[in-house]
Amino acid sequence: MYIVQSQIDCKDVDNKLIENSVCLLRNLSYHVHREIPGCERYQEAAPLNQGPAPSSQKGGCFSSRKSKDEWFSKGKKDDDAAADIIDIPKRTVPAKGYELLFQPEVVRIYTSLLKESKNPTVLEASAGAVQNLCAGRWTYGRYIRALLRHEKGLPMMTELLAHGNDRVVRAMSGALRNMAIDARNRDLLGKHAVPHLVANLPGGGQSQPVRALSEETVVSVLSTLQEVLGSSLESAKTLRSSQGIERLVLINKDGNRSEREVRGAGLVLQTVWGYKELRRTLEKDGWKKTDFMVNLNPPSNNTRANGGYEDSTLPLIDKGQEPEGKQVFDVYPVK
Template identity: 45%
Template sequence: YLQHLCFENEGVKRRVRQLRGLPLLVALLDHPRAEVRRRACGALRNLSYGRDTDNKAAIRDCGGVPALVRLLRAARDNEVRELVTGTLWNLSSYEPLKMVIIDHGLQTLTHEVIVPHSGWEREPNEDSKPRDAEWTTVFKNTSGCLRNVSSDGAEARRGLRECEGLVDALLHALQSAVGRKDTDNKSVENCVCIMRNLSYHVHKEVPGADRYQEAEPGPPGGATGSQRRRRDDAGCFGGKKAKGKKDGDMDRNFDTLDLPKRTEAAKGFELLYQPEVVRLYLSLLTESRNFNTLEAAAGALQNLSAGNWMWATYIRATVRKERGLPVLVELLQSETDKVVRAVAIALRNLSLDRRNKDLIGSYAMAELVRNVRNAQTPPRPGARLEEDTVVAVLNTIHEIVSDSLDNARSLLQARGVPALVALGAASQSVREAKAASHVLQTVWSFKELRGALQKDGWTKARFQSATATAKGPKGAPSPGGFDDSTLPLVDKSFDGEKPGSRDVIPMEALGPDGYSTVDRRERRARGSDPAGEASEKEPLKVSSVAVCS
């Protein structure tokens, strides 16, 4: 009856807490009668649902998390397991509870739910067919819980990465989903988001990362690098090989990389950054119609291609060799803002590979410029790109035209200069105007292009006026509560860093740590569309007799 009263009734929830009913319910999770345990857990699930965090804190303070974990270990009734994991999913949306859940429940959630339901086996029988993942409600709830806690910070990421079997099981579940072409469900979305979060800062945080660090890259070699572009590169975008070229020649043309020799197969957190995961993420980007899954898969590639370590170099090259660049370029046409943003920043990181940079300049420029135009004149009402997305697109354009005369020419051919000038003049955003200005300055710096620019009526003064517009009031904060320190400037060298030395490039500047590539819930506080972002299990509506699903 209490469970029924609490259904979407904030007043009743508050009254239960004030009357100290939560400690009583938590105590009943250890009751000898199974029906009492089930009813108590159902009430806690409804009481823990919603944005009001007071009930979540009260459940924590009376030992609710350890009690729920004990019940999960003991329960064999599927309905009880659904209730327990649903309650933990609700609790995991509360920041102070994330590490509590990891400390008390990670091992149990992994070994009781994620591993067995994923189909992954530690020691598979060579004669038996690999098992498929089971998309049960318990798995969905548990993966949703782990998705939330994986966004908590470095300590949380370390705990999840080092949990035996977790990464292996998540990857197996995703491979199963791709194999069955079942990539749009919530469980897949949760798994990809966890993988994206655990890929954040792998180049800094995983054990032994120092061994794989590479020297800071110098300037990419001026315009001559783009002049080395071969016609065979069109093969990366589905074009035909040049006449007379054999497969071996083509492989050499793609700068075949010698991966480190292994004495045994990669496992655990090592699987996060193996080049083999590229094919999985590209399959998800190709097959899925779930925008949250698309954003997370692109974000995972973004994270893995960041940083100055050997594995990022391999990831960038593997995306090219797996024909992943055209997949990403096509997604720049997405009608979903966050997908465009994630893809744009992934392309920026991937362009740190010179061959990728040349290809992206040739084949992505038109779509990037189209998004700049859409920032001024949306294709439909209410479809204007968010500030973060516009800046991400501009940053990517800047990256691919820097030190590349050919790519700068591609920008001119795509009618990018008029679009950039118009955006800089009309935008109400200081960040957008600044980013557009930096691109224009870079284009003007190519003396070989000034004749063509002047022929089209552009003058140096016009580019300088764009710079002045971008400056804005001295010391003025970025609009929307964003801090430029969490979103890199268009050219990192403006911050005193060497070009190409960037770290992970954010998708969003969220939270005090700027964990832009981990899955954060504060988007709702900023008024973004929460569709598909349910961070909690919906409450249970019950009759006086039975629980209704």
């Protein structure tokens, strides 16, 4: 971490030293919430903020640069800031050793790399570290999700969904899914990130060329959409206006997509149809109930033990064989 911070200070964030160091931090962050000594004292008994974000909460904690203005809620920025106070207890002694991996201030290291680096491996590893730290029901994961929002991490990762590297897109999608566990983050992503996620799905037509993304990346994007749409009618409306329904139905009817992609698209379609307020509009668009009622036949072992969190990230080095028994929305651990 000292090496990475020193290179950030020197504005040299694309060299091999940074690449290796960030990959190490990413791997060290894997399952940190389960493996640190005394991890029990940080565990939180139930998922927090699973419902929609309260209307009084405003998403005005993003960058004031013009490129991020669309992420702001209407109203005074002072009001927005006051509504987004992050209550992180102050430490009585400095953090040291493994504690440095998950202190909230580590967020600024990863957001600096996401903002400044052009190296795809650095970007992928930074997002992977964020995904790992935000996994699990633990106190520091909650702090980090909130601080990432405060440090403009959401719009940074959303913009990087358009990156030309497949693995970078996959890493950003996985990180955003864990960020969306926080209701405030989910609300903001539903408003602003859904079109960017939809753009990575197959079936864009002539005006929107299809991106040549891997099955793993498409499944990751579908997983993130499912998380973001799970408790927000407005997000589902945004999906519709972004031509997301067309792309999801195409995945199911294409005949050339994998079982995992078809199942992932089907879960999102079922979520959309679950909003009764939207059905009349969908029918006016020409869709039928059968377009959304996909037979998924879920396997009995497809339930997440962690309740929605992606608690692992893809390895940076491809393995010769894929793990057995992979299911929709599964992501494999770093080894």
